[in-house]
Amino acid sequence: MSGAFTKSMARNIFYGGTVFFFLLFLALSFDTHSQLPKRDMRANITPQIAEGKKLWEVNNCIGCHTLMGEGAYFAPELGNVIVRYGDEGVKAFIQSRPKEGIPGRRSMPQFNFTDEQLNAIVAFLKHVNSINDANWPPNDQG
Amino acid sequence: MQFKSQAVAKPYFIAAIGLFVGQILFGLILGLQYVLGDFLFPAIPFNVARMVHTNLLIVWLLFGFMGGAYYMIPEESETELFSPKLALALFWIFLVAGAATIVGYLAVPYATLAELTGNSIIETMGREFLEQPLPTKLGIVVVALGFLFNLTMTMLKGKKTAISMVLMIGLWGLAVFFLFSFYNPVNVVLDKFFWWWTVHLWVEGVWELILGSFLAFVLIKTTGVDREVIEKWLYVIVTLTLISGIIGTGHHYFWIGTPEYWQWWGSIFSALEPIPFFGMTVFAFNMVNRRRREHPNKAAVLWALGTGVMAFLGAGVWGFLHTLAPVNYYTHGSQITAAHGHMAFYGAYAMVNLMMISYAMPILRGRAANSNKSQVLEMWSFWLMTTAIVFITLFLTAAGILQVWLQRVSDTPLPFMVAQDKIALFYWMREWAGVVFLIGLILYIVSFFVGGKEEKTA
Numbered sequence: 001m002s003g004a005f006t007k008s009m010a011r012n013i014f015y016g017g018t019v020f021f022f023l024l025f026l027a028l029s030f031d032t033h034s035q036l037p038k039r040d041m042r043a044n045i046t047p048q049i050a051e052g053k054k055l056w057e058v059n060n061c062i063g064c065h066t067l068m069g070e071g072a073y074f075a076p077e078l079g080n081v082i083v084r085y086g087d088e089g090v091k092a093f094i095q096s097r098p099k100e101g102i103p104g105r106r107s108m109p110q111f112n113f114t115d116e117q118l119n120a121i122v123a124f125l126k127h128v129n130s131i132n133d134a135n136w137p138p139n140d141q142g
Numbered sequence: 143m144q145f146k147s148q149a150v151a152k153p154y155f156i157a158a159i160g161l162f163v164g165q166i167l168f169g170l171i172l173g174l175q176y177v178l179g180d181f182l183f184p185a186i187p188f189n190v191a192r193m194v195h196t197n198l199l200i201v202w203l204l205f206g207f208m209g210g211a212y213y214m215i216p217e218e219s220e221t222e223l224f225s226p227k228l229a230l231a232l233f234w235i236f237l238v239a240g241a242a243t244i245v246g247y248l249a250v251p252y253a254t255l256a257e258l259t260g261n262s263i264i265e266t267m268g269r270e271f272l273e274q275p276l277p278t279k280l281g282i283v284v285v286a287l288g289f290l291f292n293l294t295m296t297m298l299k300g301k302k303t304a305i306s307m308v309l310m311i312g313l314w315g316l317a318v319f320f321l322f323s324f325y326n327p328v329n330v331v332l333d334k335f336f337w338w339w340t341v342h343l344w345v346e347g348v349w350e351l352i353l354g355s356f357l358a359f360v361l362i363k364t365t366g367v368d369r370e371v372i373e374k375w376l377y378v379i380v381t382l383t384l385i386s387g388i389i390g391t392g393h394h395y396f397w398i399g400t401p402e403y404w405q406w407w408g409s410i411f412s413a414l415e416p417i418p419f420f421g422m423t424v425f426a427f428n429m430v431n432r433r434r435r436e437h438p439n440k441a442a443v444l445w446a447l448g449t450g451v452m453a454f455l456g457a458g459v460w461g462f463l464h465t466l467a468p469v470n471y472y473t474h475g476s477q478i479t480a481a482h483g484h485m486a487f488y489g490a491y492a493m494v495n496l497m498m499i500s501y502a503m504p505i506l507r508g509r510a511a512n513s514n515k516s517q518v519l520e521m522w523s524f525w526l527m528t529t530a531i532v533f534i535t536l537f538l539t540a541a542g543i544l545q546v547w548l549q550r551v552s553d554t555p556l557p558f559m560v561a562q563d564k565i566a567l568f569y570w571m572r573e574w575a576g577v578v579f580l581i582g583l584i585l586y587i588v589s590f591f592v593g594g595k596e597e598k599t600a
Contacts, residue, residue, distance in 0.1 A: 005374070006374070007304065007370055007373055007374045007377065010373075010374045010377035010378050010381070011304065011377050013377070013378075013381050014377045014378075014380055014381040014384075017381050017384065017385045018381070018384045018385070018388075020385075021384060021385045021388045021389055022384075022388055024388075024389060025388045025389055025391065028389070028392075028404075028407065029335075031401075032335070032395075032400055032401055032404075035401045036331060036332070036399070036400070036401075039331070039399050039400070039401070040329055040330075040331035040332070040399045042329050042331075045328055045329065049328075050328045053328060053330060054265060056268065057256075057265065057267055057268025057269065057326075058252065058253045058256040058257075058261060058267060058268055059252060059253050059268070060189045060190075060193065060252040060267075060268050060273060061189075061268075062189075062268065062269065062270045063188065063189025063190070063192050063193055063252075063270075063273075064187075064188050064189045064192075066475040067330075068334070068397055068398045068399070069397055069398075069474040069475030070270065070334065070394075070398070070475060071270055071475070072188070072189065072192055072270070073475060073476060073477055073479065073480055074175070074176070074188050074189075074192070075188075075558070076557075076558035076559070077475065077558070099184065100183075100184060101179075101180045101183040101184055102179070102180065103180055104178065104179060104180055105179040105180060106175070106176075106179030106180075106188070106559070106562075107179060107180055107183050107184075107187075109184055109187050111253075127330075128330060131330070131331060131399040132399060133397045133398060133399045134396065134397055134402055134405070136396070136397035136471065136474065137397075137474075137550065138471060138472060138550045138551075139550060139555045140555075141549050141550070141555040141556065141557055141558060142549075142558060
C-alpha cells in the first residue's frame with residue numbers, strides 16, 4: 001500500500017465508515033424495537049415472571065444452562081424445558097436435587113426454593129418459551 | 143525505557159500474569175467437572191468455577207490492556223504520564239476489588255453475594271460475563287474513568303499519533319459500552335439485546351482497536367518499518383473491523399426473539415469479520431519481512447506473528463464456521479461455540495497482551511531484551527500454549543459436531559445429558575490438552591527468572 005493511497009485517506013475512511021455503520025446499526029436497532037412488542041410478549045409480563053427472572057439471575061442459572069442458546073454449555077437448554085418436563089416436572093426436578101450431588105454425575109445444587117419461588121421460576125420459563133425466537137431450538141431436546 | 147513514568151505498567155503486567163494463572167487453574171477444574179461431574183461438588187459448583195474462569199480472563203486482559211496503554215501512551219506522546227500516582231492508586235483499587243469479587247464468588251452462595259452487595263438496588267447480576275456485584279461494576283467504572291482521564295491528559299499535552307488515537311478510541315469505547323451492563327430490563331429479549339452491546343461490541347469491536355494498536359506499536363519498535371506505512375495499515379484494519387463488526391452484532395440476534403431480518407444482516411456482515419483478522423496476519427508478516435533492523439527481542443516478534451495467525455484462526459475461521467444463520471440454527475449454544483471462544487480469546491487477546499508484556503517487560507527491567515536462554519524458554523512456552531489451545535479447540539469442535547448431530551440433527555434426537563456422555567472421550571482429551579497449556583504457562587513464568595547474558599541496556 002503506497003503511492004496514491006495516503007494515510008490521511010485511510011484515516012478519513014476509518015472515521016467516515018465507522019460513523020456510517022454505527023448509524024446504520026442504530027437505525028436497525030430502532031426498527032427492531034418497534035417490532036419487538038409483537039415478538040417478546042412483553043404485555044404478558046407479570047410481577048411473578050419478573051420475580052422468576054430475578055431468581056434466575058441471583059442463582060446464576062446461566063453459569064451452567066443456556067437460555068435461548070446463550071449461557072454455559074454444561075447443562076441443558078431451558079428456554080423450552082417446559083415443553084420437555086411440564087410445569088410440575090420442572091418443579092419436581094429442582095426440588096429433588098440431592099444436597100451432596102449425585103456421585104460421578106454432573107449435579108445441580110439444592111437451592112431450597114419455596115413453593116412461591118418455584119412457581120415464579122416456572123412462570124418465567126413459560127414466558128421465555130412463549131417468545132417468538134424464529135423457531136429455535138431445532139427440536140424439543142434443545 | 144524512554145520515560146520513567148512508563149514504569150507504572152510493571153505492576154499491571156505482573157497482576158495480569160498472576161490472574162492468568164488463576165484463570166487456567168479454574169479452567170482445568172471446569173474441564174474435569176465436564177467428565178467427573180461431581181468433582182468439588184458442592185463446594186465449588188460448575189457455575190461458580192466458570193464465573194471465576196471467565197471473570198479472571200476479563201480482569202487479566204483489562205490489566206494487560208491498562209499496563210500496555212500506560213507503557214505505550216507516554217512513549218507515543220513523547221511526554222511523561224500525566225499522573226503516575228493516580229495510575230498506581232487505581233492499580234491497587236482494581237486489584238483489591240477484583241480479588242474481593244473472586245473471594246466473594248468462592249466464599250458464599252451467589253444468591254447471598256447478591257443480597258450482601260445490594261443487587262436489589264440495581265439488578266445487574268447473574269448475566270453471563272457480567273456477574274460482578276454492583277460495587278465491583280461501579281469500581282470498574284471508576285477505575286476506567288480515572289485511567290482514561292490520565293491517558294487523555296497525557297495525550298493532550300503531547301504528540302497525537304494515529305496509533306495512540308486508535309488505542310484511545312478503543313479504550314473509550316470499552317468504557318462506554320460497559321455502561322450497558324447496568325441496563326437489565328425485566329423483558330428478557332431487551333435484556334439480551336443490550337447485553338450484547340457490552341459483550342459483542344467489546345470483543346468484536348473496540349477491543350480489536352486495542353489489539354491493532356498494540357500490534358502496530360510493537361511492530362514499529364521491533365521492525366523499524368516506517369511509521370507512515372504501519373499507521374496506514376492500522377487504519378485500514380480497524381476500518382474493516384468496525385464496518386464488519388458493528389452490524390456483525392446481528393449474528394447474536396438470530397434466535398433471541400429479535401426480527402428475522404437479522405439473520406441476513408448478521409450472516410452477511412459477520413462473514414466479513416475474518417477479513418480484518420486476515421489483514422492483521424498479513425500486516426504482521428509483511429512488516430517483519432520488510433524489517434530494517436534486527437531487534438534482539440525475538441520472543442516479542444514471535445508473539446506478534448502468533449497473535450496475527452491465531453486471532454485469524456480463532457476469531458476469523460472458527461467464527462465463520464458457525465456464523466451463517468442456517469448453520470447457526472443447529473450449532474447455537476453448543477460446544478462449537480465453546481471451541482470458537484477458546485481459540486479466539488487466546489489468539490486475539492491473551493496473545494496480544496503476552497506480546498506487549500514480552501516487549502515491554504525486559505525494557506522495564508532495564509534491558510533491551512532478555513538473555514538468549516530466557517527467550518528460548520519463553521518461545522517454548524509460546525509453542526506449548528499455542529499448540530495446546532489448537533488441540534483444545536479441535537477436541538471441542540469434534541465434541542460439538544457430535545453433540546449437534548446426536549442432539550439436534552439426527553432423526554431420533556437424544557436428550558442433552560445422554561449426548562454429553564457419548565462425547566466424553568473428547569472432553570478427556572481436551573482436559574489433557576489443558577494440562578499441556580498449564581505446563582506452557584509455568585515455563586512462561588519460569589522464563590522471567592532465568593538469567594544468562596542479557597542484551598545491552600535499553
